[in-house]
Amino acid sequence: MAENKRIIRVMVGLCSLFLALVVYLTFIQLFKSKSLIANTYNRRQVKIEENTARGNIYDRNGVLLAYSEKNGEQQERIYPFGPLYSHVIGYNSKVYGKSLIEAAYNRELLGINEYSQVFGMASSSNYPGRKGDNIYLTIDHELQALGGELLQGRKGAVVAMDPKTGEVLALVSSPSFNPGAKELEKNWQVMVESQDAPFLSRATQGLYPPGSTFKILITAAAIEKGLENEIYNDKGSIVIDEREIRNSAGKAYGEIDLKKALAVSSNVVYAQLGVTLGEGSLKDIAQRAKFGKEIDFDIPVSASRFPHDSMSKTDLAESAIGQGKVLVTPLHMAMITSGIANGGVMMKPLLVKKLEDPDGKTDKDAKSAEFSKIMSKDVSEKIKVMMQEVVVSGTGHNAAIQGINVAGKTGTAENELSVKKKAKEHSWFVGFAPVEDPKIAVAVIVEYGGSGSDTAAIIARNIIKKYLLEQKTSENKN
């Protein structure tokens, strides 16, 4: 009977609707529940926070950097080193929310892991006395503290990395602020309006012209094009399309090769090189170094910039000396330097070393991963030699350490104030050591700090020295 056939069709239709409900419910649970549970408007979260002892945060050697203390009904987050880690760990305030590691690892710090999410029983928020996971950062507290000390009172950033693993050893941004909840609430308005921008995490989100430190990438492009043995005539200044580009203090170096040009940081030679290499070659090396690309890190990082539309000759010349439209974060500059130290391979930066549950079992170990191959091993070896020469006989002599082979590059970056002679240039230094087996790579910037060889190089030297000494003592102990 036709009617019965249609009745069955209707039933099949209704059953499909029910099936759609089941599928959609499963979909919510599998793909949406994580963000739904963490949504700030989900008041269950508040309940969980009240009943959970928030996890501690340690440095790589177990120095306690953040913990929670019960203060009556409320929990108070305590940061023993005050402003030193506010641009790494962030803050945890009822009023202003959470930032950086406190935000990115909120679920782990509250002990809400994948397992308890799927097998819901354990995640019940009504049990007091829950404990969250502890976090171990890759940061070396000694190094971070030294970085903070060396920058004291000046604006800038110090980034140190293990070039082989990508582990970030120090990530200092200055000026900083006290991340304690009470201080935050008291000073918030003042800090938001402050011209010094203490909320800007300069190491990860400050975009600066790289100045002459960018020449290490141009050198790589030049070597790849077979220009390493060319001889250039440096007259102290050069005019490219009506734009005059001068060496520092207008000094002329005469006939020099690429190695010498990098050592003395000749703007004349590199501006010419930029034009000779051309747009394609410059964009290619910038792309391999991941300019314009998001960097996947445990806390937010601004993407560095390289001109993406068509470039005039002036643009090419300016970009080659790290001026013009090229902008970079200190973290990214440290990554590029690490890439050269690591045989051309740039590693993914790591900030969290491991997670540990309250019973001391390791939940998650961070794994090193390749981020980008910037150049071949051969090219990187050649640049290493040239960067060593910078420290031995060139502008980077202030970074030299007795008994250790240091490689580096200075930068003295023009900025909006220095052009008008209202302030000094930004002082840059990037480098790594020991050259034969790099253990640490650093990038230092001091805003309006003047010449890279004076200010930044000295800070970098101290950081490298401290770390290698630390390594030596721990090796001796073992």
Added chain:
Amino acid sequence: MLGETTFRRPLLLIAVFNIIGYSFLFLSGEAYNWHIAALGTFVTLLICTVCLFIIKRNAGDEYLFLIVSMLLSIGLLVISRLNEGLGIKQFIWVLVGLTLFFSVYFVYIRVSKWERFTYLYIFLPFAFYLITLVLGKNINGAVNWISIGGFTFQPSELSKILFIFFLASYFKQPDMLFLKDSRYSEKTKVIVNRVLLMLVTYLNIGFLVIQRELGTAVLMFLVFLIVLYVYGRDMRTFFLNSALIIPGLLASYALFYHIRVRMEVWIDPWSDITDKGYQITQSLFAIASGGFFGTGIGMGRPDMVPAVTTDFIFAAICEELGVFGGVAVVLLFMLLIYRGIKIILGVKNRFNKILGFGIAVMFGLQTFIIIGGVIKLIPLTGITLPFVSYGGSSLTTSFIALGIMQAISNTDMDEAGGEIYG
């Protein structure tokens, strides 16, 4: 009748479910909760008694009530967990509902030729709507309740069933309900009949929209469409009415502010999360927080969802009994529809067949509309989850519908009329 062996185990499982559930509630508070213990005992005993009664008396299909008693158990347990007082009130409603269920069952069997009362089915709902408009109480922005002596009732719930009665009388002999003895040509009669059918339907829907009973209006329209699809003499009227969906939606979107709000909230509840999107997002939070296995009865926070005992009870089920618990509820409704349709396929009396079909489809669509709304699969329209949500009107109406279904499933009754048409 399939005999006694096939229902014993499911009935035992339902009893075990209730005993475990209420024991948990009994023990979970700070002090032993004797009210809950008493309620649990009564619920378990009541369900077993009714099931056994239906079997022993051979009173129609034994599975319909078995499936419904599991739904009832889940609903009562979750309501009692949310609000003990409401749980007890709901239990009283269940008693009232069961009384109605059996009354309707026996009356429906005794009275023959239900199609005699066609005009009652047409005009009684309109009377209800008019009474509500005059005497109506405004509850949650919808004027759809009447209050008689402190006792509130939602007449639109009954209109739903009366409308299905009307459809059944109309399609018993399609397009021949009105003007039976007039001298007009056959063709004119068919056209007039179809126009009147649509007129009655859209008047019903129109009144419901005015009273902001969006869910019931949509439900009624879809039931009408499906009955038309199955029992219409040709597909023309079906296509004509289906074609009205899109202009109808657009017009109501343009005309009614509350429909616009519903659509906007469905598309993006997050931008107005503190106000209009609050309810649906809280519901999603509850569902997500439960995981696959739920937090366990009494251990989640479904109380954060507004209207959680009525329209949003499914969110509470998902949070505390998990997505698997939610899926179980969906599957129980699927079984109920399947069982209903299976019964219908064997029924010979055409009026009963259409009526039963309409009721089964109504249960199915009502379930889909509210669960789909609560999980944000479709726009939310306020409507209750049959047998599970808290509420006297909804529960008693569902029991009345179930009583009719139960009567239809009684094969002894299926000899009253054997007209087969089309």
